[in-house]
Amino acid sequence: MTKILIATEKPFASVAVKKISKIFKKAGYDLQLLEKYSSKQELLDAILNVDAAIIRSDKIDAEVLGAAKKLKIVVRAGAGYDNVDLKAATENNVVVMNTPGQNANAVAELAIGMAIFGIRELFSGKPGGELRGRTLGLHGFGFVARNVFRMARAMGMKVIVYTRYSKHAAAAIGLKVTNSLEQLYEKSDVISIHVPAKGEHIKSVSYEVLKHLKDDSIIVNTGRKEVINEPDLVKIMEEKPGIKYISDLTPDCEKEFEEKFPGRFFFTPKKAGAQTAEANLNAGLAAAQQIVDFFENGDCTYQVNG
Ligand code: 3PG
Numbered sequence: 001m002t003k004i005l006i007a008t009e010k011p012f013a014s015v016a017v018k019k020i021s022k023i024f025k026k027a028g029y030d031l032q033l034l035e036k037y038s039s040k041q042e043l044l045d046a047i048l049n050v051d052a053a054i055i056r057s058d059k060i061d062a063e064v065l066g067a068a069k070k071l072k073i074v075v076r077a078g079a080g081y082d083n084v085d086l087k088a089a090t091e092n093n094v095v096v097m098n099t100p101g102q103n104a105n106a107v108a109e110l111a112i113g114m115a116i117f118g119i120r121e122l123f124s125g126k127p128g129g130e131l132r133g134r135t136l137g138l139h140g141f142g143f144v145a146r147n148v149f150r151m152a153r154a155m156g157m158k159v160i161v162y163t164r165y166s167k168h169a170a171a172a173i174g175l176k177v178t179n180s181l182e183q184l185y186e187k188s189d190v191i192s193i194h195v196p197a198k199g200e201h202i203k204s205v206s207y208e209v210l211k212h213l214k215d216d217s218i219i220v221n222t223g224r225k226e227v228i229n230e231p232d233l234v235k236i237m238e239e240k241p242g243i244k245y246i247s248d249l250t251p252d253c254e255k256e257f258e259e260k261f262p263g264r265f266f267f268t269p270k271k272a273g274a275q276t277a278e279a280n281l282n283a284g285l286a287a288a289q290q291i292v293d294f295f296e297n298g299d300c301t302y303q304v305n306g
Contacts, residue, residue: 002029002295003070004288005050007043007058010270011035012077016280020054023288027296040064047071052295054287055083057271062088073294075302077283078103078274079143080224082197086305095294097302099286101143106279107248108147110272111222112155114246115190118218122244122266132156137188139181139205140195141166144222148192149175160187186212190220197224207232216242222273225249237261248273 004024006017017033024031034046040059047053047068053060054075065071065088073095076084081098089096115136120128136152138145141163152159160176162184170177178184181204185191191213195201205219206229213219213236221228230253237243238260250267251257257265274283293299 002027002052003032003050004029004291005032005034005046005053006055007034007037007046007053008056009035009037009058010056010275012056012280012284013277015277016284019281020284020288023285023292027292029292029295052291054284054291056274057083060084060089065089065092065094068092068094073097073291075099075287075290077280077287079107080196081304082224082226084305090306094305095300095303096305097287097290097294097300098304099283099290099302102283102286103274103276103279104143104147106276107144107222107273108151109276110248111144111148111192111194111220112151114220114222114248114266115152115192115218117266118220118244118246119190122263124263131190134158134189135160135187137162137178137184137191139184139191139193140201140223141170141175142194142196145192145194148194149173157190160184181209182212185209185217186214188217189214190218193219193221193223193227195223195227197226201227203227203229205229205233207235210236211239213240213243215240218244218246221245221247221249223249225251234260237264 021031044067049070051070052073054077056077060074062085071094076098079100084096086096132155135158138161141161149159160178161170162178162181163170167177205227210232230251234256245265248268248271290302
């Protein structure tokens with residue numbers, strides 16, 4: 001019998017788990033659940049005898065892939081797959097997939113919420129501002145950014161974008177694409193970061209870019225902390241005391257933020273962007289269906305390795 005593992009340190013909503021179970025039951029597969037685990041050993045033990053795994057931000061490194069002798073496919077229920085060692089997966093003949101777009105609306109709503117939280121002075125009672133009429137700069141233009149664009153536009157914001165790969169998609173809907181990242185940061189009141197933690201994006205938000213920010217701008221990061229050069233972020237926040245950083249990722253230099261920038265930052269205690277019942281359902285069901293399609297029809301549509 002085909003064995004499937006759902007390994008989620010941060011569990012899906014129970015309604016999503018129920019519906020995922022139904023898909024596998026119908027396919028005649030056996031489903032095991034490992035939720036809220038606290039040690040890597042638990043993951044190693046659980047993945048040992050399964051043919052497929054659904055994960056979220058769970059780390060699937062070379063050790064895990066080496067131990068999982070029967071594993072044929074891992075589906076990351078979500079967008080970013082920087083938590084999976086793709087090279088080791090390919091070496092172990094494991095197909096890795098993601099579920100692009102499935103949790104995008106949830107993350108976009110959080111980004112908008114964070115922008116409001118930032119401009120309203122973190123709900124501290126200090127007079128804040130409004131987003132209407134202000135300029136939103138989208139750093140990247142994937143599924144999440146496109147949803148942020150839709151919401152920001154409805155709120156009366158001007159939206160501009162910097163993207164290398166989706167220029168045509170942006171231009172097609174009349175969105176102004178800046179010539180450089182520097183220009184995006186210079187012209188925006190709110191920056192929303194939507195690039196993955198890979199390649200040229202790693203530490204792309206450096207001092208050379210940040211120095212162009214207006215003094216009262218807000219940076220919203222619902223992407224990955226790896227895209228920001230943290231010492232450079234600290235430096236610009238020291239130089240421009242009106243800048244705020246609101247993030248769904250806690251930076252490594254959290255302590256420094258607490259000491260130096262009270263009232264100018266917020267970090268969710270646990271990554272919350274995709275943590276809605278709707279996003280769990282969308283991404284979880286897509287992951288389950290992709291696994292069934294892979295085993296039954298050899299479908300590798302969403303493969304990201306090999
Ligand atoms: C993603 O890459 O899809 C998001 O960062 C959500 O991650 P999560 O599933 O760990 O909440």
